[in-house]
Amino acid sequence: MLLEWLFPPKCPYCERTIRYDMTECLCCRAAYPLDPRIEITPKGDICIAPFTYEGNVAQALRNFKFRKTVFNSRSFSAAIVSAIRKTYYKDMDFEIVTDVPLTHSRIRKRGYNQSELIARHVARLTDKPFEELLERTVDSEYQHYLGREERIKHNKRYYNVISAEQVKGKTILLIDDIMTSGATLSSCSEVLKDAGAERVLCASVAIARK
Ligand SMILES: [Zn+2]
Numbered sequence: 001m002l003l004e005w006l007f008p009p010k011c012p013y014c015e016r017t018i019r020y021d022m023t024e025c026l027c028c029r030a031a032y033p034l035d036p037r038i039e040i041t042p043k044g045d046i047c048i049a050p051f052t053y054e055g056n057v058a059q060a061l062r063n064f065k066f067r068k069t070v071f072n073s074r075s076f077s078a079a080i081v082s083a084i085r086k087t088y089y090k091d092m093d094f095e096i097v098t099d100v101p102l103t104h105s106r107i108r109k110r111g112y113n114q115s116e117l118i119a120r121h122v123a124r125l126t127d128k129p130f131e132e133l134l135e136r137t138v139d140s141e142y143q144h145y146l147g148r149e150e151r152i153k154h155n156k157r158y159y160n161v162i163s164a165e166q167v168k169g170k171t172i173l174l175i176d177d178i179m180t181s182g183a184t185l186s187s188c189s190e191v192l193k194d195a196g197a198e199r200v201l202c203a204s205v206a207i208a209r210k
Helices: 002-006 026-030 055-066 072-086 104-110 114-126 141-145 148-156 183-194
Strands: 037-040 046-049 051-053 096-099 134-136 159-161 171-179 199-208
Touching: 037 199, 046 072, 051 055, 055 072, 055 171, 055 199, 072 114, 072 171, 072 199, 096 114, 114 171, 134 183, 159 183, 171 183, 183 199
Parallel strands: 046 199, 051 199, 096 171, 171 199
Antiparallel strands: 037 046, 134 159
């Protein structure tokens, strides 16, 4: 195939060339952690991730964010789904998949919202609808200077539910690329629950080491 010859896909984690029907190389897949990371966000939601944010996974996420290696999202979402199946699916389910939104100016600058790309793949792999439920209202670059408690309080004002009707009574899977303090996921989850969501489950590609 000409396309394959011109643009062979690369393993997100070691950057070796792989076949088109693969999402990562067999060596890297064999080295996946056996158990998913499970963390509780500051507001008490469960967040599940296949990886810890370190080494090749951290590099793959940085490439995805800054070098626009969109292909990586296929491997990330498959890993998330497998982590979810090991945990969430045992006693609960979700009805909608959504993402942590970026401001329009960020999306324009970057070209895409990385969490949205992952969330759309996760929705497809789990046969659930992807819906854009939240919008980000203001860019809060300066939030990095605030403390953790302040960030949670502060963040909440920067997210809105697009339509409360879509959210009411629903169990929602909320996707972000990386969970660090959990402040962002907490804020989004709180906004969704304030709008009537029954439950919010969180998942990310990687969770920062504590
Ligand atoms: Zn690899």
